[in-house]
Amino acid sequence: MTKQVxxxxxxxxRPSVFHILLALSDGDLHGYGIMQExxxxxxxxxxxxxxxxxxxxxxxxxxxxxxxxDERPDPEMDDExxxxxxxxxxxxxxxxAEVQRISRMVSxxxxxxxxxxxxx
Amino acid sequence: MMTVSQRLFHLLLFAYPREFRHEYxxxxxxxxxxxxxxxxxxxxxxxxxxxxxxxxxxxxSAPREHLERLRRENAGMSNPQRVVLTLGTCLAIIVVxxxxxxxxxxxxxxxxxxxxxxxxxxxxxxxxxxxxxxxxRLTRLDPVKTALWTMLLVNSILFVLAWALGSRVDPQINxxxxxxxxxxxxxxxxxxxxLWAKSKxxxxxxxEQRK
Numbered sequence: 090m091t092k093q094v095x096x097x098x099x100x101x102x103r104p105s106v107f108h109i110l111l112a113l114s115d116g117d118l119h120g121y122g123i124m125q126e127x128x129x130x131x132x133x134x135x136x137x138x139x140x141x142x143x144x145x146x147x148x149x150x151x152x153x154x155x156x157x158x159d160e161r162p163d164p165e166m167d168d169e170x171x172x173x174x175x176x177x178x179x180x181x182x183x184x185x186a187e188v189q190r191i192s193r194m195v196s197x198x199x200x201x202x203x204x205x206x207x208x209x
Numbered sequence: 210m211m212t213v214s215q216r217l218f219h220l221l222l223f224a225y226p227r228e229f230r231h232e233y234x235x236x237x238x239x240x241x242x243x244x245x246x247x248x249x250x251x252x253x254x255x256x257x258x259x260x261x262x263x264x265x266x267x268x269x270s271a272p273r274e275h276l277e278r279l280r281r282e283n284a285g286m287s288n289p290q291r292v293v294l295t296l297g298t299c300l301a302i303i304v305v306x307x308x309x310x311x312x313x314x315x316x317x318x319x320x321x322x323x324x325x326x327x328x329x330x331x332x333x334x335x336x337x338x339x340x341x342x343x344x345x346r347l348t349r350l351d352p353v354k355t356a357l358w359t360m361l362l363v364n365s366i367l368f369v370l371a372w373a374l375g376s377r378v379d380p381q382i383n384x385x386x387x388x389x390x391x392x393x394x395x396x397x398x399x400x401x402x403x404l405w406a407k408s409k410x411x412x413x414x415x416x417e418q419r420k
Binding site for chain 1: 225237240270
């Protein structure tokens with residue numbers, strides 16, 4: 090019997106891990122798609138290189154946070170040599186746990202008036 | 210057609226461990242091609258920016274992958290307590306032999322000087338041989354065979370060197386005595402490594418490697 094891994098036990102996530110999981114939360118992506126998505130949602134601050142991207146993907150696959158999928162979002166437009174990756178349920182739980190952890194930190198920073206509270 | 214940059218990137222992939230390169234090399238090359246297209250279309254300095262980014266990523270990610278592979282393949286070396294204990298034991302033996310030899314020479318203790326050559330060989334071969342063995346233990350080589358061949362080679366080379374240099378200084382050099390000293394040194398260090406390898410940790414490691 091394999092031991093159940095608690096999502097919280099993997100926190101805090103490395104920035105590259107967090108951003109890849111976040112990029113995959115919208116749907117399946119290939120390596121270049123992940124890289125572009127990460128660069129976009131970090132306003133170009135984080136640009137994953139090939140080694141870092143695929144090294145992280147390898148670790149996420151072995152940790153069962155993501156899986157490789159055969160389906161193609163648009164088979165006609167796509168190169169079949171590309172590999173697509175999908176967030177697993179466990180990966181989703183880990184991502185949610187990390188987002189909650191970060192949001193708690195943001196709340197602390199707001200209470201300490203380090204950043205302003207968003208206007209409602 | 211592949212550009213010079215793309216060919217160069219294929220060569221750089223050799224910086225990664227073989228298994229990683231086989232699994233992700235084509236994907237990484239594809240990613241580089243995509244980035245190359247994007248960057249060269251964007252600006253004239255795009256190619257320079259791409260290479261700067263690629264090389265800096267390589268310097269970080271390639272050693273990380275190698276370290277991870279070593280950690281996975283050589284679980285015995287990932288136990289810091291065991292590494293410290295092994296290094297400490299060898300160092301302690303070398304220091305004791307060296308101090309004993311120094312004391313025997315300065316106080317002219319006949320019983321110590323009787324074993325002088327053996328102690329001398331033990332210290333010299335111990336320092337050189339163990340250093341090589343510890344470096345080789347980072348690889349997948351069998352620990353017993355590594356110790357056997359390293360100690361055999363180191364003691365043989367040191368014996369030949371000592372004989373060649375010693376005979377120039379002293380034509381009456383005691384060749385059989387020197388030979389016995391290096392044989393004793395070889396047997397001592399090899400026996401120590403053999404016993405160590407037979408202890409629990411290395412037995413587990415050997416089993417893992419056979420699997």
